[in-house]
Amino acid sequence: MDETQAREAVTAPQKGTVTQRAIERIKAMIAEGRLEPGQRLPTERDLAAQLGISRSSMREAIRALTVLGVLEARHGSGIYVTQLEAGDLLETFGVVADLSRGPRLIELLEVRRILESTATALAAARIxxxxxxxxxxxxTAMNTTDDPEEILAHDLSFHREIASAAGNETMAAILEGLSSRTFRARVWRGYQEEGAFARTRREHAAIHRALVAHDPEAARAAAAAHVGEVEEWLRSQLTP
Amino acid sequence: MDETQAREAVTAPQKGTVTQRAIERIKAMIAEGRLEPGQRLPTERDLAAQLGISRSSMREAIRALTVLGVLEARHGSGIYVTQLEAGDLLETFGVVADLSRGPRLIELLEVRRILESTATALAAARIxxxxxxxxxxxxTAMNTTDDPEEILAHDLSFHREIASAAGNETMAAILEGLSSRTFRARVWRGYQEEGAFARTRREHAAIHRALVAHDPEAARAAAAAHVGEVEEWLRSQLTP
DNA sequence: ACCAGCCATGTGGTCGGACCACTACAGCCG
DNA sequence: CGGCTGTAGTGGTCCGACCACATGGCTGGT
Incomplete structure (x- = not known):
């Protein structure tokens, strides 16, 4: 047993799996600032050797941090720390939305209503x-096409621009996750069949008017009503 | 159609790494309802065989979904789908808070202020x-001890109970992540040194009064002020 | 001298097999 | 009948090999 292993034996008392420990170690390195955003990590083989574990286990740890948006692996080049920006880290928020169903979907929509209304209010003041x-x-693009796919895309962009104008990128990223593609697609499927499309258009117009007037309170109300509308519809679908 | 496309048509679309594809496949199985919460999955070996990949790659996929809180691996027993509750899925939110620094920390605190104030208002009406x-x-436990560690624990529980009383478990889980252990510990380190401890006690008392009076507006204001206080302090620390 | 293209090197990605640690359950023994 | 033990099956870890890709230096031509 060499000195490195000896130190490990004392420092790391067998808590959890080795992979879990590796994840914590790397996270700690970043939290302590020993790894800067954008910086390149040692190779998988070196990292495994440093922590005294096999490459397989180290790969699992790296994969875990990759899906969390903390690391980025470039085939043939190396492993890099992401910029740790809101978008990188909160991408996983979309997974939550995708896998949520029933009551939890409504709770998520409620959270979105709270954040979206506040974000829109802030945007009205700062835009x-x-x-x-x-x-x-x-x-306008949303109102001049009939392709549902395109409408949805512009709808998403519409709200994203507003959230971005609120000046809080983290909040914008969370809202982005809460409005993720499959999430909205699922809700829209039956939603617009009930002729609620015209209403959506009116609501968007109301939000826009409030932004132009730089009226935070009106913007908050309009945004809350907009999300609340979908929320109510979904609630009625679940308890018929 | 060239040979590459022909081969893909028969086998599987070669987009991304095999592990990434495996992750999507399993996620899809859950989203489509083919895997129910709590249900046991086939063994790693079987799953790997089903998707035509090696066990190593399958293990990476499983590990990825494990850290996301979607799956749960029990050594010696099998792999299970979690209950997919808010707590399971939003645990990763704490990682974001842990790795965020500087301006993003303030943005996170701003999000927390928005959610916490609303949650406290809701709690006042429903508790x-x-x-x-x-x-x-x-x-009371928080006010009758001097152990910072214990104070912090009760502080967290104090806010968690309130968020829970608001009746939205998803929001409570998000707030839990935003107030994660290391996050608060980091902020507290220098915070209470400035004698702000008495003020924190007063703010908690104000929140409690509003809850007792079932006064949502007062509760919202008290909670917003409470978080805003920390927010302002942190902001001053970053731009001296 | 310059530049384009090739290729050696090093990286992450995948694979298969082996063994270990642990759980769960059936069957045995008291 | 109940507790105990043995065992089969599971996830956890490790190893070594090979593949796919990116990079940079080198070679060959101009």
Whole structure:
């Protein structure tokens, strides 16, 4: 047993699986600042040797941190720490939305209503002319096409631009996850069949008016009503 | 159609790594309801054979879904689908908080302020006598000890009980992540050194009063002020 | 001298097999 | 009948080999 292994034996008392320990070690390295965003890590083989575990276990640890958006593996090049930006880390939030059903779907929508209304209110106070123009672009594009796929895409962009204008990228990323593609697609499926499409258009117009007027309270109310509308519909679907 | 496309048509679309595909396959199985919460999956060896990949790759996929809180592996027993409850899936949210620094920490705190104030307002309207008693238990316990570790624990429980009383488990789970252990510990380190401890006690008392009075507006204001206080302190620390 | 293209090197990605640690259950023994 | 033990089956770990890809230096031509 060499000195490295000897130190490990004292430092790391057998808690949990070796892979779990490896995950914690790497996370700790980043938290302590020993690994900067964008920096390249040692190779899988070296890392495994450093922690005294096999490459297989180390790969599982790396894979775990990869899906969490903390690390990024580039085939043939190396492993890198992500920029640790909101978007990188909160991508997993979409997974939650995708796998949630029934009552939890409504709870998620409730959270979205709270955040979206506040974000829209903030946006009304802070939005610039350029950002407003971008919002309008998606609004008109949404109203001039009949392709549901395209409408959905512009709808998402519409809200994303607003959330971004609120000046909190973290909140924007969370809302992005809560409005993830499959999540909305699932809800939309039966939603627009009930002729609620015109209403959605009116609600978007109301939000836009509040943004133009820089009226936070009106924006909050309009956004809350918009999400609440979907929320109510979904609630009625679950308890017929 | 070239040869590559022809081969893909017969076997499987070669998009991304095999592990990534395996993750998607399992996620899809759950999303489609073919795997129920709590259900036991086939063994790693069987799963690998079914998808035509090696056990190593399958293990990485399983590990990835494990850290996301979707699956749970019990040594010697098997792999199971979690209950897919908010707590299971949003545990990873704590990782984000742990690895966030600087401006993003403030953004996270801002999100927490929005959610916590709303949750506290909801709790004021809905809280029962039993839940109120539980809240009071942590409040008094927090005020009758000097052990910072214990104070922190009761502080966390205090807010968790309130969030739970709001009736939205998903929101409670998110707030739990935003107040994760290391996150708060980091902030507290220098915070209470500035004699802000008495103020924290007053703020908690104000929140409690609002809950007793079933006054949502007062509760919202008290909670917003409470989190905002920490937020302001942190902001001043970052831009000296 | 310069540049394009090739190729050696090193990296992550995949595979198969072996063994260990643990759980669960059936069957045995008291 | 109940507790105990043995055993089959599971996830956990390790090893070594090979593949796919990215990179940078080197070779060959111009």
């Amino acid at each position: 610039t002319q350029e950002q407003l123009a971008e919002v309008e672009k998606h609004l | 029962t006598q039993e839940q109120l008693a539980e809240v009071e238990k942590h409040l």
